[in-house]
Amino acid sequence: METVVQYSKIAALSVALLGAALSTTALASDQDLGVLGPTWEIVEPDMRLAIxxxxHGVDWDSVNEHLAGQAQNHTRDIPDWFxxxxxxxxxHFVDPSYTLGEDIEALxxxxxxxxxxxxxxxxxxKVNPLKHIQPENWLLVVDLRADDQRELAMxxxxxxxxxxxxxxxxxxPGSLASDLGQAVYFAEEWHFDRLGITHTPSLAGVRDSHPDVIEVTHFAYPYDxxxxxxHLP
Incomplete structure (x- = not known):
């Protein structure tokens, strides 16, 4: 029993020393350990203050006016297609079929x-999209720089x-849309590559009698x- 008690005292002392060490470490972690080496003041400006x-020196009324003008004139600045x-x-008739370059997966x-x-x-x-969906509208493709084509579109x-x-x-197109009170769209590359538009003015669409091809007709001046x-269905 004496040996057991002796070991118990040693164990208790070890626990006490460990607790003291942990307390000291915990207290030390909150202490200011001072500065080692030279220090300098921060010279970089506070970016928040700089912003x-x-x-503060911006004329926001002028900025807003400029942005509003850009928005209003946006359609005037769109690059023309030649x-x-x-x-x-x-x-002429255009087959819109294309060949898949990779597998198409789905659930x-x-x-x-x-x-x-x-x-x-x-x-x-080889896929023909017209076998899956038929466009309801026909397209009238015009060059608004020609007054007669603008009048034709109107x-x-x-x-x-x-x-x-x-x-x-x-x-x-924005000016014509305002006059019509309806949406007008600017041409994109696929109108020429996929639909085969080569001249203005042109009508393009799909007829029930030729459901797998796009019919494209361009018209000579004078326009009637x-x-x-x-040519419309």
């Missing part, structure tokens, strides 16, 4: 009712507000609204 000072004006009337329903990712179209497959769109979309290759209407 406030910079903003598309020739048609010298004769001609119709496929399994026999047990679950879904798993799988290939639905393999690379190399008249034809007024007669066919629902099934005709006006596409502008050059000029200010009735003639163009005969």
């Amino acid at each position: 406030v000072a910079e903003a 598309v020739p004006i048609a010298e004769h009337t001609e119709t 496929k329903r399994q026999p047990d009712g679950t879904y798993q990712w799988g290939v639905i179209y393999e690379a190399g497959t 008249t034809l769109k007024a007669r066919h507000p629902a099934n005709l979309t006006v596409i502008v290759t050059a000029g200010d 609204v009735t003639t163009l209407e005969e």
